[in-house]
Amino acid sequence: MLYRLCLKRRDALLFLVLCGLVCLHLLLDDQPAAGLLDHQDDLQPLPKEVVFLLILCQVDGPAEGHAMASAVTRQLQQTRVLLTSALALTATRLRFIVVADSEELYSKLVALSTDFPPQYRDKLSFEYLPVWYPNDRLYMRNMFRECATERLFVPAMLPKEDAIIYIDTDFVFLRPPEDLWAHFHKFDSVQVAAMAPCLYHYGTSKNSQVPFYGPTGLNAGVMHMNLTRMKSFPDGGWLEANLLVFDKWRDAIVLADQDILNILFHKHPTLLYELGCEWNFRLFQCRDGENACPAAAAEGVALLHGNALTFATDREPKIKAVYDTWDQHELGTSIAALYASLRQNLRDATISAQGCSMLPDIDDVLSLQLLSFLKRKNAL
Known part of the structure; x- marks a missing residue:
């Protein structure tokens, strides 16, 4: 009788342990993109994927040899090098959401990876998203350079995405992309974005006439965006807050989206996580x-x-x-x-x-x- 009782207790204990393991697995598997890790290293699980946002636009119909045509060619070549460096160093999947002003341009970008070896190409995926500006803000498309301000509208364009990293085409990875993604998990409970310090221009240039974040401002070339939290941004939400900044400082803005973001986080510094300058x-x-x-x-x-x-x-x-x-x-x-x-x-x-x-x-x-x-x- 005592023996059977011990067996029952042992079986019950095993059952509880198994249930706990299953629940833990499901919890980790279903956590949102911005809440998996506190730090990324070889001893911790990798994120399922790292999600990037690229924006690529051109003026309608540039002739071959035209400066704008060569600029697009340069951006495509830079993107190929960006993809190469990211894929060579990553141990996880990379998803690139590409905002482009034509499917033809998007197809050219996707074609950059066709000659990659299968084991690298299989880790890479692309999604097309057409350029979008509100009808009453179409004039913002041509500020600084074509579509430079598009990222300000991204939270409205990607309602189902939790978190993304915006990145310019002119970057080269020297460390795995998942280590960059891991900074999402160092955000405190209110931070919505991350950018690195500018360390130049703001506060030193006569052309800089706008308020800016911190002692040297921010560079907007790479930007973590917690899209879920941006929906609750002060002043009516992310888009509304950015448009209020633009309307107030329009005549002083030189660097388009970067100036707007600096003004915004000058006003709300606690909502920004400062990314390391490296x-x-x-x-x-x-x-x-x-x-x-x-x-x-x-x-x-x-x-x-x-x-x-x-x-x-x-x-x-x-x-x-x-x-x-x-x-x-x-x-x-x-x-x-x-x-x-x-x-x-x-x-x-x-x-x-x-x-x-x-x-x-x-x-x-x-x-x-x-x-x-x-x-x-x-x-x-």
Whole structure:
């Protein structure tokens, strides 16, 4: 009798343990995109996917050889390098929502990945979203550059998405994209977005006449967007708050969406999570021969931004060497080989002691994250 009672208690305990494990699995499986992890590393589960937003527009009907046509060609080529670097380093799926002003342009972007090896192409998916502006705001489409303000309307365009990362086409990953996504899970209970500090322009330029976030403003090249929380943004919601800012400061705005976002988070600083400057490293952070980003000096650049045509010109040979190395990389080739090529290309790019080349450790700043990636993977 006692033996049978012990068996029943053991079976009941096992049943409760199994139920607990099943519930835990379902809980983790169903959590929203912005609430899975506190920190991303090799010991923690990966997100199911990382969701990016790209915006690509062109003026209607540019002739071949026209400056706008060449600008679109440049953006497509930059996007291919962006995809290559992201896929080479990621261990999860990447989904790109592409806002484009034509299905033809969207198809050209998707075609960039057709020659990727299957094991990389299978981790990549695209979704098309046509450009949209409210009828009474169509004039905002041409501010600064074509569709630059489109992201301000994204929460209204993606009602079913929980969280996305907006990213310009002129970026190169030097650290896995899921590590960038993990910053969503460092948001406090009210923060709705993340951007990195500008470290230039705001407060130093005569052209900057608008209020801005923090001591140096924000750069809007990469932006975490918790779309769910944005629906409850003060002043009537995200879209309404941005339009109020635009209407008040219209005559002073120069950098379109970036100025608008700086004014907005100057007013609501507690709603912004400040992303580390290593996740948006640009020529302006080193071109004076000093590194304005201590985190990049210590651990290396995680995400390199080629704004101001840095990837398309030779104005900063060291930064362009990183882009060119990824441009020449074939997916499926080892990252160790890529790292060796990068170090060699950085050495070869030392052609003058000016700009970022004046930093004595610039080669390490631009390659240390890749070295750390290889060490974590025991791939050296």
